[in-house]
Amino acid sequence: MPRPRNDTFLRALLREATEYTPVWLMRQAGRYLPEYNETRARAGSFLELCRSPAFATEVTMQPLARYELDAAILFSDILVVPDAMGLGLYFAEGEGPRFERPLREEWEIRDLEVPDPYVSLRYVMDAVAEIRRALDGSVPLIGFSGSPFTLACYMIEGGSSEDFRRVKTMLYDRPDLLHHVLDVNARAVTAYLNAQIESGVNAVMIFDTWGGALACGAYREFSLRYLSQILSGLLRSREGHRIPAIVFTKGGGNWLEEIAGSGCDAVGLDWCVDLGAARGRIGDRVALQGNLDPMVLLASPEAIQRESRRVLDSFGAGPGHVFNLGHGVIQHTPPENVGVLVRTVHEYSRAQRSGGG
Numbered sequence: 165m166p167r168p169r170n171d172t173f174l175r176a177l178l179r180e181a182t183e184y185t186p187v188w189l190m191r192q193a194g195r196y197l198p199e200y201n202e203t204r205a206r207a208g209s210f211l212e213l214c215r216s217p218a219f220a221t222e223v224t225m226q227p228l229a230r231y232e233l234d235a236a237i238l239f240s241d242i243l244v245v246p247d248a249m250g251l252g253l254y255f256a257e258g259e260g261p262r263f264e265r266p267l268r269e270e271w272e273i274r275d276l277e278v279p280d281p282y283v284s285l286r287y288v289m290d291a292v293a294e295i296r297r298a299l300d301g302s303v304p305l306i307g308f309s310g311s312p313f314t315l316a317c318y319m320i321e322g323g324s325s326e327d328f329r330r331v332k333t334m335l336y337d338r339p340d341l342l343h344h345v346l347d348v349n350a351r352a353v354t355a356y357l358n359a360q361i362e363s364g365v366n367a368v369m370i371f372d373t374w375g376g377a378l379a380c381g382a383y384r385e386f387s388l389r390y391l392s393q394i395l396s397g398l399l400r401s402r403e404g405h406r407i408p409a410i411v412f413t414k415g416g417g418n419w420l421e422e423i424a425g426s427g428c429d430a431v432g433l434d435w436c437v438d439l440g441a442a443r444g445r446i447g448d449r450v451a452l453q454g455n456l457d458p459m460v461l462l463a464s465p466e467a468i469q470r471e472s473r474r475v476l477d478s479f480g481a482g483p484g485h486v487f488n489l490g491h492g493v494i495q496h497t498p499p500e501n502v503g504v505l506v507r508t509v510h511e512y513s514r515a516q517r518s519g520g521g
């Protein structure tokens with residue numbers, strides 16, 4: 165498998181020089197795109213999109229047909245892993261994800277097993293192979309997983325939560341039990357990401373969306389430790405090419421040095437940190453990905469240009485930046501605004517490199 169023709173994203177993750185700053189967006193395929201909603205209606209449901217390699221390929225490719233994005237991201241969801249562990253994922257209309265069998269009893273936790281990704285998540289590996297064929301060597305494909313802690317939040321709460329009270333009660337009352345869940349999750353995520361790598365993804369990203377909800381010491385013990393465990397077990401190259409790993413802890417601004425020391429190649433940043441300051445703290449060790457506030461995409465083209473230039477100026481000259489939002493594209497985003505953003509990032513970062521920015 166040769167490297168993609170446009171490998172700007174991969175080079176930036178490895179802190180190599182690039183002609184411009186590469187850009188992709190979390191949730192670049194999703195409900196803000198009318199063609200996504202059309203495919204989803206045809207598929208019948210969101211889970212059918214994920215479970216059918218043909219539909220997953222179709223929606224993965226949709227944002228790439230519209231915008232000059234520098235990477236594709238596998239269309240799936242972090243919650244397919246606990247589903248493969250037998251928890252029974254479903255989406256109640258308008259309610260977000262839920263599990264039929266959340267972890268409530270100690271025996272349910274003791275019974276958890278690491279799923280074989282080639283068996284119960286075969287459809288994801290088939291999607292990876294089919295997306296690679298559709299991409300035809302154009303841009304890199306990003307594989308992903310949730311972090312052990314973020315997955316545990318959904319597995320223990322039974323769905324989305326505002327306060328994480330069940331998982332936090334377990335953390336303080338029965339840390340041994342939570343550690344058991346996290347260890348199983350870490351082994352499951354390692355096997356799952358390695359299977360994605362063997363199936364053809366060019367980079368991987370771990371979404372630690374709820375790590376930032378933890379108290380300071382608890383973050384180290386219950387999230388970061390398991391991120392490091394995964395990173396030490398990942399296949400880091402395929403056919404002589406490094407497979408970079410990105411860690412994104414939303415709300416992790418306090419712990420950037422420690423995240424950078426977890427063994428990852430790049431750190432994802434939400435919009436609460438100053439990119440230039442983050443670079444000063446860790447940018448000589450890892451690449452940085454982020455960090456525009458997703459709400460900027462609801463504003464005028466002028467505001468989008470101004471705010472995306474501000475992010476590029478904040479990073480400044482030199483390699484090691486992948487432009488992204490600080491979290492996913494929201495549903496209410498006008499699709500043409502994403503085009504404004506992608507064009508601005510490409511044009512302005514080229515000009516920056518030639519001294520005109």
Ligand code: 1CP
Pocket residue numbers: 189190191192193194195204210237238239240241242243260261308323324325371373492
């Ligand atoms: O109704 C629909 O069509 C479903 C909306 C949707 C989409 C488009 C969900 C349900 N998941 C996804 C896709 C998805 N999820 C991707 C696709 C690739 C991309 O284009 O980026 C990715 C990477 C995810 C990852 C994901 N799922 C995360 C981590 C990233 C993040 O956004 O923080 C989390 C927390 C989830 C859980 C989840 N799945 C779906 C929703 C609405 C949620 C969040 C629920 C909550 O707020 O707790």
